[in-house]
């Protein structure tokens with residue numbers, strides 16, 4: 001695996017043979033890699049000729065400075081995991097490579113309100129930071145394919161919209177959620193949970209599936225209330241939201257809805273955990 005640290009080195013590499021003739025798949029991450037990230041690398045390997053993974057902990061998307069400080073950065077372990085997965089290129093830029101001037105949000109995109117609900121409502125500015133950094137990374141990598149996880153479903157929708165607004169040639173690919181045995185969606189933040197909470201957090205996925213099973217039987221308002229209550233019940237669990245929305249617009253279900261998203265954010269022992277499931281209508 002080639003490791004490159006600056007945008008200039010990266011462009012020099014990708015404009016050489018054999019990379020320049022091939023299809024480039026890109027997996028942006030913030031490191032502290034787990035099997036969920038590796039599943040994106042594997043998806044990229046199936047669909048592209050070369051896979052570039054980036055690791056950059058982006059300060060502009062953290063609205064809580066404590067969360068940024070506590071974000072795990074086990075870079076040696078990450079490199080080993082990427083080598084084992086046969087990733088082709090690791091892009092490891094520094095803050096000054098991404099933000100040569102000031103580290104601040106400069107530009108944002110109008111994404112039809114996708115960025116102001118759910119995570120956007122609880123973490124003001126978060127998605128502006130995400131759009132900013134991914135736009136810069138896309139300029140550096142210039143990939144044919146961009147692989148994003150469904151775990152961050154709202155992020156996937158927003159970035160797909162941004163790619164469309166920028167008229168980029170990049171195709172956005174949504175990848176399935178990789179889970180721990182308990183059903184908890186894998187996340188770099190899970191290591192901050194106690195062993196007990198980590199096991200109990202399987203309740204989040206169980207509740208999403210329960211909500212899906214109730215959809216034909218009860219009205220959405222009742223299901224949301226019940227599930228929100230269930231996720232608030234255990235000690236040290238605090239449900240931020242539990243929503244059932246139109247999967248394309250993140251607005252209320254309407255006659256034109258073809259797919260639902262059941263989506264939640266639960267704070268467990270102070271750690272924010274998000275998860276969702278998609279449900280096709282009549283399917």
Ligand code: AMP
Pocket residue numbers: 028029030031035036037039040147148149150151152175176177178179185186187188
């Ligand atoms: P992060 O490092 O948390 O910014 O995540 C980098 C990418 O990995 C994003 O596209 C995430 O949606 C994706 N990802 C994170 N966790 C998982 C998971 N459990 N399964 C699949 N993809 C994931």
